[in-house]
Amino acid sequence: xxxxxxxxxxxxxxxxxxxxxxxxxxxxxxxxxxEMNLMSFIPLISKKKNKKSSQAMMIYxxxxxxxxxxxxxxxxxxxxxxxxPSLSNDPIIMMTMASIMxxxxxxxxxxxxxxxxxxxNWPECMLLMTWxxxxxxxxxxxxxxxxxxxxxxxxASTMVGGLAGLNQTSLRKLLAYSSISHLGWxxxxxxxxxxxxxxLIIYSxxxxxxxxxxxxxxxxxNQLMVSSVSLTExxxxxxxxxxxxxxxxxxxxxxxxxxxxxxxxxxxxxxxxIMMLLSLLTLFYYLRMMTSLILAYSMxxxxxTYNSSNKYLLFMALSINFMLPIFINIKIF
Numbered sequence: 001x002x003x004x005x006x007x008x009x010x011x012x013x014x015x016x017x018x019x020x021x022x023x024x025x026x027x028x029x030x031x032x033x034x035e036m037n038l039m040s041f042i043p044l045i046s047k048k049k050n051k052k053s054s055q056a057m058m059i060y061x062x063x064x065x066x067x068x069x070x071x072x073x074x075x076x077x078x079x080x081x082x083x084x085p086s087l088s089n090d091p092i093i094m095m096t097m098a099s100i101m102x103x104x105x106x107x108x109x110x111x112x113x114x115x116x117x118x119x120x121n122w123p124e125c126m127l128l129m130t131w132x133x134x135x136x137x138x139x140x141x142x143x144x145x146x147x148x149x150x151x152x153x154x155x156a157s158t159m160v161g162g163l164a165g166l167n168q169t170s171l172r173k174l175l176a177y178s179s180i181s182h183l184g185w186x187x188x189x190x191x192x193x194x195x196x197x198x199x200l201i202i203y204s205x206x207x208x209x210x211x212x213x214x215x216x217x218x219x220x221x222n223q224l225m226v227s228s229v230s231l232t233e234x235x236x237x238x239x240x241x242x243x244x245x246x247x248x249x250x251x252x253x254x255x256x257x258x259x260x261x262x263x264x265x266x267x268x269x270x271x272x273x274i275m276m277l278l279s280l281l282t283l284f285y286y287l288r289m290m291t292s293l294i295l296a297y298s299m300x301x302x303x304x305t306y307n308s309s310n311k312y313l314l315f316m317a318l319s320i321n322f323m324l325p326i327f328i329n330i331k332i333f
Contacts (some may be wrong), residue, residue: 006043013040014131021135027075028137031068034103037135038064045124056119061300063102063112072097094149095142104136105182107156112210125172126211129179130204137200140192150187155274157184163280169221171214174285175207178244181282185259188275192262199255206244206252211316213237225292234313238290243321245283251321 021033042061047053074095081089098109105113117125118208161181168174182203189196213236218224224237243252256279263272 003113010040010043014044014127018131018135020185022138027078030135031071031075034064034071034135034139034228035068037132038068041127041132044118044127052119056116059112059116067102070095070102071091074099090147093143093147094108096219097143097147097149097153098285100136100140101153104133104140104183105180106153106187107160107180108153110157110160110180112247113180117171117172117176118170120172122211124216126208129207129211131176133183133200137190137196140187141194141196150191151271154188154271157181157187158275158278162278165282165285168285171219171221171224171289174221174289175210178282178286179207181279185256185275185279188271189255189259189262192266192268193258195258198258202251202255203244205320206240209320210240211246212313213240213317216321221289221292224289232314234293236317238293239321240317241286241290242283245286246279247283249324 014037017033017036019033020036021030024030024033038061042057045053045056045060074092077092077095078089081092102109113128123168157180161177161179161184164175165181166175168177182199186196186199186203188207189199213233239250243250246252246256248257260272260276263269263275
């Protein structure tokens with residue numbers, strides 16, 4: 001019980017630290033919020049007598065510390081620049097952006113993310129891919145983003161997310177590379193629109209559903225077929241993964257549609273085509289994940305024969321993913 005209370009305390013601090021960063025009106029308060037966030041996430045991933053969780057803690061602490069030091073240095077340099085207006089401000093902006101990219105795991109500073117994900121369980125992976133992105137991306141969106149450095153990172157993130165996932169069999173690594181690819185789309189959305197948070201909300205919703213449905217013993221592609229007993233579970237896995245890939249008419253297509261619409265309005269056709277082609281690579285390895293499920297012989301011939309404890313969760317996941325026409329009609333987005 002004490003352990004659960006400890007975890008609850010650190011979870012509350014995690015939420016509060018992100019809210020501090022979101023509501024801060026100066027750089028130092030933002031940095032402080034990020035530091036609190038780092039120090040509260042580390043106890044959440046710690047496990048007693050577990051070598052992998054210790055390695056994950058060290059990887060996370062070292063990379064986030066490097067990002068924090070770079071951010072703090074760029075903040076101090078920025079205050080010096082105010083005294084000398086004749087000097088160029090571009091290197092400082094690039095340094096600040098690089099520090100945020102290190103923290104969030106965007107390419108070319110992405111190498112720690114897949115390595116760390118393989119050493120975590122699904123709930124911690126879910127937190128890392130969703131909540132831990134909110135504060136750094138909000139800081140990044142507050143900056144002047146018409147910078148060539150950001151475009152390089154967007155291109156690198158979508159390319160790494162597409163190519164590096166092709167030869168992976170670990171589901172956690174696949175979702176890590178998928179996360180890097182989606183980060184590229186989110187950062188691109190920031191440059192052309194202020195509605196990037198809608199992308200993050202839908203992506204987080206899909207990741208939460210996928211991580212909730214993945215059982216504790218499912219970590220590799222060949223374990224998927226063994227673990228999902230019923231036809232309902234197989235269909236739900238398939239639809240969720242394809243939705244994450246952005247396949248219409250599923251819900252995951254909506255954020256990518258919004259990005260493409262914004263890029264067309266900004267006349268960035270070439271960049272949009274490149275991002276779409278690289279996104280097809282991610283869809284390819286999603287399909288490879290699902291092929292074993294779709295083509296495998298199912299022991300249950302009826303839709304709801306298997307009495308699963310996740311039955312209502314599966315029904316909710318399926319319902320949410322087919323709500324794209326509703327979102328379009330009520331014009332929330």
